Amino acid sequence: MGGRPAGLAGLPLLDDLGPLRGRRVLVRVDFNVPLERDGDRWVVADDYRIRASLPTLEWLVARGATVVCCTHLGRPSGPDDARCQLGPVRDALEALCPGVGLLENLRFDPGEPANDPAFVDRLVDGFDAYVNDAFSVAHRPHASVVGPPTRLPSAAGLRLATEVEVLTDLVSSPARPFVAVLGGAKVADKLGAVAAVARAADVVLVGGGMAYTFLAAQGRAVGASLLDPSRLEECRAVLDGSGHVELPSDVVALSPGGSYGAGESAGEVATFDGDLPDGWLGLDIGEATAAAFAKELAGAATILWNGPMGAFEDARFAHGTEAVAQATAASRAFSVVGGGDSERALSAAGLAEDVSFISTGGGAMLALLADGDLPGLAALRAAPNARGRR
Numbered sequence: 001m002g003g004r005p006a007g008l009a010g011l012p013l014l015d016d017l018g019p020l021r022g023r024r025v026l027v028r029v030d031f032n033v034p035l036e037r038d039g040d041r042w043v044v045a046d047d048y049r050i051r052a053s054l055p056t057l058e059w060l061v062a063r064g065a066t067v068v069c070c071t072h073l074g075r076p077s078g079p080d081d082a083r084c085q086l087g088p089v090r091d092a093l094e095a096l097c098p099g100v101g102l103l104e105n106l107r108f109d110p111g112e113p114a115n116d117p118a119f120v121d122r123l124v125d126g127f128d129a130y131v132n133d134a135f136s137v138a139h140r141p142h143a144s145v146v147g148p149p150t151r152l153p154s155a156a157g158l159r160l161a162t163e164v165e166v167l168t169d170l171v172s173s174p175a176r177p178f179v180a181v182l183g184g185a186k187v188a189d190k191l192g193a194v195a196a197v198a199r200a201a202d203v204v205l206v207g208g209g210m211a212y213t214f215l216a217a218q219g220r221a222v223g224a225s226l227l228d229p230s231r232l233e234e235c236r237a238v239l240d241g242s243g244h245v246e247l248p249s250d251v252v253a254l255s256p257g258g259s260y261g262a263g264e265s266a267g268e269v270a271t272f273d274g275d276l277p278d279g280w281l282g283l284d285i286g287e288a289t290a291a292a293f294a295k296e297l298a299g300a301a302t303i304l305w306n307g308p309m310g311a312f313e314d315a316r317f318a319h320g321t322e323a324v325a326q327a328t329a330a331s332r333a334f335s336v337v338g339g340g341d342s343e344r345a346l347s348a349a350g351l352a353e354d355v356s357f358i359s360t361g362g363g364a365m366l367a368l369l370a371d372g373d374l375p376g377l378a379a380l381r382a383a384p385n386a387r388g389r390r
């Protein structure tokens with residue numbers, strides 16, 4: 001794991017692209033947004049990531065460029081995967097920024113995740129410059145993220161640059177106490193970041209899906225909860241390390257055979273202080289844990305929150321996430337919130353205005369804090385127009 005994020009040093013910015021009038025600019029955005037059903041069609045359920053890139057798109061349009069965006073949406077099985085087609089996203093973009101184009105889902109082509117050079121060639125064909133404004137996917141070494149800067153004059157978009165600046169400042173000189181809350185279910189993506197965040201923060205509060213691997217590493221029985229057995233050693237090392245990591249003392253769980261999700265009600269729900277019985281599925285932090293976490297947050301001068309505390313889309317398991325959202329918003333700390341789920345939980349509670357900065361990135365934010373750099377940033381620093389830039 002690396003040290004502090006390198007920040008903006010060496011990163012080419014929009015001004016480094018030179019004159020843009022009449023030029024065609026390819027902009028990598030992350031419009032991987034949640035969709036929802038509206039009658040018989042899909043619509044964008046949360047356009048936060050689209051609005052986040054509007055300043056960059058408007059900056060380019062105002063300078064006379066022809067702007068075409070490209071993005072992934074979900075993790076499609078193939079081009080027929082209707083839930084990953086970009087029609088609804090294109091409609092939302094057209095309403096917010098008329099005249100800007102949008103290519104079809106990049107991940108419909110296997111060359112995108114494989115970073116196939118032939119796919120990069122096809123992608124940049126006909127373009128004069130490339131802008132990356134997709135902070136939230138900058139941790140993926142995919143073709144559209146790392147390929148174009150090897151071919152075209154390139155720059156970080158306004159949003160990408162802001163994300164890097166805020167997150168770099170957050171860990172380089174935080175006001176203390178610095179309290180981090182980490183949750184969410186992408187365990188493999190996030191576990192590695194806990195150690196790095198623990199080094200920068202005074203305390204790391206762990207909830208959500210990843211908490212169960214930590215609890216199991218402490219010898220607790222976690223029933224049927226999410227568990228990554230390949231990471232138990234790593235969790236033990238983090239818990240034995242110098243950082244102060246706090247785990248849930250109580251857990252809200254669902255009985256065997258129950259089901260969960262928005263609007264579900266099947267199964268019995270109970271809170272357990274210690275071990276979970278066989279077959280029970282931990283889906284939220286308990287009330288005592290939520291109160292303890294809220295108390296830590298109330299005393300913080302800097303807050304980093306990434307990932308929900310449970311399956312908050314199901315009202316039976318929303319309390320822990322809501323408590324963290326409320327405590328973060330109520331705090332006068334400098335507060336940075338990241339990850340699509342945390343952003344949705346804040347917005348749903350009407351609290352999005354009450355935090356200092358909402359990052360578009362979840363995994364990317366943690367990867368930057370853990371590694372000090374991201375493949376998408378390194379690619380921009382190596383672009384032909386970036387050499388020697390400070």
Ligand code: 3PG
Nearest residue numbers: 030032074075136137140
């Ligand atoms: C995200 O939503 O986290 C980003 O868009 C990256 O998506 P991915 O985890 O499918 O690569």
Ligand code: MG
Nearest residue numbers: 329331354355
């Ligand atoms: Mg606040």
